[in-house]
Amino acid sequence: MKVINLHQEENETIQLAIENNRFAQQQIYTQFSPKMLSVCRRYINDIHQAEDVMITSFMKVFTNLKNFQHKGSFEGWIRRIMVNECISYIRVQKKVKFIDDEIYFEESFNSIESQFSVEDIQFLIDSLPDGYKMVFNLYAIEGYKHHEIASQLGITEGTSKSQLSHARKMLQQQIHKLKRNEMGYKTNVD
Template sequence: MKVINLYQEENEIIQLAVENNRQAQQKIYSQFSPKMLGVCRQYIKDIHQAEDIMITAFMKVFVNLKNFQHQGSFEGWIRRIMVNECISFIRVQKKVSFVEDETFFDETFNNVESQFSVDDIQFLIDSLPEGYKMVFNLYAIEGFKHKEIANMLEINEGTSKSQLSHARKMLQGQINKLKNYEYGTE
């Protein structure tokens, strides 16, 4: 049995893509585009806009591929470009505003029970105000710390915490309504 060094293969594909090899670029796009569309979709409600942003972000991936340092995962590097492109799009559209509210609740957020589908959960997240949604996605899904989020969004760290707290509270209320509706208690 021959073991293929996947890391070496990835590095070779990246190097070929840096040299503008279209097959290597297509391989990278084909491998990562489904997951990256999902990332863009977390921030952008309209699937067509999310796809457009993903394609634009992949163009940035290929333009900046020579800058990839091979430190950390390649997928994580691409993901960061996708997230930044989504944030830029939302800023340009001026669809987001942050309330400079330094108060926040350090409450635990119950995990969503498995009775809800991914589409149900995405629908609930999509219904959040843009500021809440962006901070929630960056913190809960992407795993950024509040300090990083504050720097990315050019807001105070306390505002990031507040936006997350309000998003969690709103989501919990929506989940409770959905549960009550499903069980006929509303």
């Protein structure tokens, strides 16, 4: 039985891509683009705009591939570029403003129940204001810490915590509305 060293294979593909080997670049794009499109889609509502940002991000990936230091996962390195590009895109397009409301509540937020589809969950996240959505995605999905979010977005840690708290509260309200609607109760939707 022959054992294939996948890490070595990935390193070889990366090295070929650094040398502008189009086949190696296509392999990287084909392997990672589905996951990276979903990352971009979490930040950008319109699928076509999300795809444009993803493609621009891959151009940055290939331009900066020589800077990948093989510390941590290659996918994580690509993901970070995607997230940064999404944030830049949103800032340019919408000029997002964050409320400097440093009052926040550290509350437990149970994971969204499995009774909802991925589309329902994405719809709920899409309904958040852009500042809330960015902080929620960075914290809850990407795993960033508040000080990292604050640094990346140019806000204070307190503002990051506040934005997350408000996002959680809005999501909980929307989940309750969805539950009531699924149980047949009529509610007023804002």
